[in-house]
Amino acid sequence: MMKEMIITTENLTKTYQQQKAVNKLSLEIPKNEVYGLLGANGAGKSTTLKMIAGLIQPSEGAIFYNNQLWQRKNLAEIGALIESPPLYGNLTAHENLLVRTTTLGLPETRIAEVLELVDLRNTGKKRARQFSMGMKQRLGLALALLNRPKLLILDEPTNGLDPLGIQALRELIRSFPAQGISVILSSHILSEVENTVDTIGIIANGQLSYQGELPENSAALEKLFMDVVREKQTEEALYHG
Numbered sequence: 001m002m003k004e005m006i007i008t009t010e011n012l013t014k015t016y017q018q019q020k021a022v023n024k025l026s027l028e029i030p031k032n033e034v035y036g037l038l039g040a041n042g043a044g045k046s047t048t049l050k051m052i053a054g055l056i057q058p059s060e061g062a063i064f065y066n067n068q069l070w071q072r073k074n075l076a077e078i079g080a081l082i083e084s085p086p087l088y089g090n091l092t093a094h095e096n097l098l099v100r101t102t103t104l105g106l107p108e109t110r111i112a113e114v115l116e117l118v119d120l121r122n123t124g125k126k127r128a129r130q131f132s133m134g135m136k137q138r139l140g141l142a143l144a145l146l147n148r149p150k151l152l153i154l155d156e157p158t159n160g161l162d163p164l165g166i167q168a169l170r171e172l173i174r175s176f177p178a179q180g181i182s183v184i185l186s187s188h189i190l191s192e193v194e195n196t197v198d199t200i201g202i203i204a205n206g207q208l209s210y211q212g213e214l215p216e217n218s219a220a221l222e223k224l225f226m227d228v229v230r231e232k233q234t235e236e237a238l239y240h241g
């Protein structure tokens with residue numbers, strides 16, 4: 001049976017001045033899976049995720065959500081954590097979430113639920129600016145989960161987390177597909193995605209170089225990644241050389 005897709009992109013392109021940060025990218029992100037968007041620094045991962053999250057506009061190409069052309073109203077079903085979480089430093093975890101529930105018209109009871117989910121119950125009066133990196137990241141995730149998203153977009157979600165934090169986050173992410181939440185996450189650290197994702201896309205210089213199942217072991221994944229990156233470098237050298 002063909003897999004259902006939550007997101008597909010067709011020739012998605014973002015041009016900054018002369019540079020194509022994302023270049024004719026055609027992605028297929030399956031529903032109720034965890035999809036890992038991999039690429040070296042500057043490959044175009046964040047730019048891609050920002051377009052899917054509606055934070056920036058594509059220059060060319062199209063995005064489809066559940067097989068329909070992407071519309072702003074889809075954001076009601078999308079949660080995103082991209083770059084550093086948008087936190088108010090002088091507010092507590094609860095207050096930061098309250099700002100968002102009030103803005104979105106969500107029930108306040110949802111706050112305790114998301115704090116429980118990300119394991120941030122007992123921070124009390126502590127202000128967000130006093131949080132560790134890991135706590136800030138988890139509060140950012142709590143914000144992204146408030147609206148019970150069907151699609152969760154996470155840009156380098158393990159940034160700044162220690163090994164225990166990474167492990168906990170990985171388990172949390174793995175639990176999402178069974179709850180009807182599709183996840184797309186980006187990473188440039190191969191070992192981080194291995195136990196987390198079902199499908200991967202590898203991008204290099206804004207272009208898709210591989211999309212498919214996660215290779216069976218870390219050596220195979222590393223080889224695939226290195227081959228893709230080297231191939232791109234050779235192409236670039238021929239083009240510019």
Ligand SMILES: Nc1ncnc2c1ncn2[C@@H]1O[C@H](COP(=O)(O)OP(=O)(O)OP(=O)(O)O)[C@@H](O)[C@H]1O
Binds near residue numbers: 046
């Ligand atoms: N607002 C912008 N203006 C100009 N160039 C940009 C802008 N945003 C991104 N770029 C360029 O687009 C390219 C892709 O950037 P992007 O942040 O998407 O990469 P990335 O794969 O997320 O990298 P990293 O792993 O380092 O976060 C880079 O060359 C970057 O310099």
